[in-house]
Amino acid sequence: MDRPKPVWNYPLISCDDPLFQKAYDWEFPTSSLEEGKQKEMLKHILHVTACWSFLKPLFSSHGYTLYRSMDDDPWNTYPEPLPKAVRDPKYPYARRCYEADEDGVFGVNSGRIWAARDALGHDVVIKVISDADNPSNEFKVLQYLNEEGVRSDPRNLTIHVLEFLTIYNLVFAVMPRWDAAFRADFGTVAEVMQCGEQILECFGFLQEHRIFHGDFLDQNMGLNIATNSNKFFLIGLRDPSVTRYAVYDFGNSEIYPRDVSLRDFRANPWFKFSNYGLPFRNGPFNPFAVDFLSVIILLQCRVRHIENIVPAVGPYFDRLMSYDDDSRPTAREALVDFRQIVSQLSVTQISEKISTHYWKDGVVYKK
Incomplete structure (x- = not known):
């Protein structure tokens, strides 16, 4: 995979234009998520939509045709009829799992992101990641992850950046469109275990490079499909022979020196402990241990529901959850132990169809 293309630049925009001036402003304002703030949220959605519309000609000049909004919902978007979609996209692009363009709906869930199609017919997403005059941690991390030697490592299961564009002092990352990883149905034990293994391998790679993700939630893991992103439990999309996963959204990330200790290092990065049901930590903490705890919590939810078929995953997660940050x-x-479990599964176990969705607080939720 070639490294991202050079950054392009345009002059600064005037204050009379509708474009948000700072990358941070494109995200939902925190206050708009509070009860009774629906009008503020709607105003922001319409403003962001206008910003993307304003930039359409500039993205078009680089070969990217932004998706259009549906008439009844500006944040439900789908591809324009031209350019026509590639029938059989190759990696790092996602598998195209829709026929008509109207079925390739991309539901926008962040003001920073919009979908597009490139001149060759590949579906991509474009994300505002930084101010050009004050590079964000996300920009720095994505640049590092896409350096030639780092990108070529097969354990680097993070989303590819195809190129960076700088427009009006805003930096945009162009990436393949990979839809959210946990919306399509899991059909077999093999599909569940493959997902778990790839997540562990990616975070092993991130820890090795001393990268703290800081926001690993369901919505920040991608699956190499492009389909109707508003539909849940679509079946038959996880054949292990063609399925890949990728970690994305490094908006809360940090990159630390390679020589710091995974065990002893302490820092105070932003981390929303309440997202994981964890108590707030006062003062510096081990960012790698806390980051990996968030991974364990998600994996337990997404893997442990097959404990009736793979009994070893129960003690595996009990053990991982029992440790404190220091140990x-x-x-x-954790990947080594997980692969040991996989290696001991019989052909019958690995191919068995599953009837459950997820595990939470000791309860298994069925399909």
Whole structure:
């Protein structure tokens, strides 16, 4: 994979134009998520939509045709009829799992992101990641992850950046469109275990490079499909022979020196402990241990529901959840144990169809 193309630049926009001036302003204002703030949220949605519309000609000049909004909902978008979609996209682009353009709906869930199609017919997403005059941590991390030697590592299961564009002092990352990883149905034990293994491998790689993700939630893991992103539990989309996963959204990330200790290092990055049901930490903490704890919490939800078929996953997660930050295994160590479980599964177990969706607080939720 070639490294991202050079950054392009345009002059600064005037204050009379509708474009938000700072990358941070494109995201939902925190206050708009509060009860009774629906009008503020709608105003922001319409403003962001206008910003993307304003930029259409500039993205078009680089070969990207932004998706159009549906008439009844500006944040339900779908591809324009031209350019025509590639029938059989190759990696790093996602598998196209829709026929008509109207079925390739991309539901926008962040003001920073909009979908587009490139001149060759590949579906991509474009994300506002930084101010050009004050590079964000996300920009720095994505640049690093897409350097030639780092990108070519097969364990680097993070989303590819195809190129960076700088327009009006805003930096945009262009990436393949990979839809959210946990909306399509899991059909077999093999599909569940493949997902778990790839997540662990990616975080082992991130820890090795001393990268703290800081926001690993369901919506920040991608699956190499492009379909109607508003539809849940679509079946038959996880054949292990063609399925890949990728971690994305590095908006809360940090990159630390390679020589810091995974065990002893302490820092104070932003981390929303309440997203994981964890108590707030006062003062510096081990960012790698806390980051990996968020991975364990998500994996337990998404893997442990097959404990009736793979009994070993129960003790595996009990053990990982029992450690404190100082003694928690690294992602690489947890991956070794996970692969040991996979290696001991019989052909019957690995191919068995599953009837459950997820595990939470000891309860298994069925399909």
